[in-house]
Amino acid sequence: MATPKTLRTCKQGHQYYKSSDCPTCPICEKLKEPASGFLTLLSNPARNALLYYGIDTIEKLAEHTEKEILALHGIGKASLPAFKKALEEAGLNFKIN
The missing domain is CATH 1.10.150.20 (5' to 3' exonuclease, C-terminal subdomain)
Incomplete structure (x- = not known):
């Protein structure tokens, strides 16, 4: 059974859903490329x-x-x-x- 995704907000204000404990914001990561x-x-x-x-x-x-x-x-x-x-x-x- 998959872990449910929770809505999170990073320090920059981006909102994203994630099912793990990893604090990395995927939007911030994309902007750093x-x-x-x-x-x-x-x-x-x-x-x-x-x-x-x-x-x-x-x-x-x-x-x-x-x-x-x-x-x-x-x-x-x-x-x-x-x-x-x-x-x-x-x-x-x-x-x-």
Whole structure:
């Protein structure tokens, strides 16, 4: 049986329905999505992980090894193809150990 959804209001005043205890407002999350750049290719958890660590440009991503990026909470192997494609398009690569 599905958990009933309850009406909630976030700090920004957005109203939304949610069935879990997660406090994340889906409207705020949608507004945070970048309009362009490599971050648009990523899931919210992956994008948030990079932004938390100040990795907001493809050049900053290239300063890290693949292993360092995969060690970040929120980043999984599914993100690697998007990272590699974006790096390649910019003429960059992950840092070598």
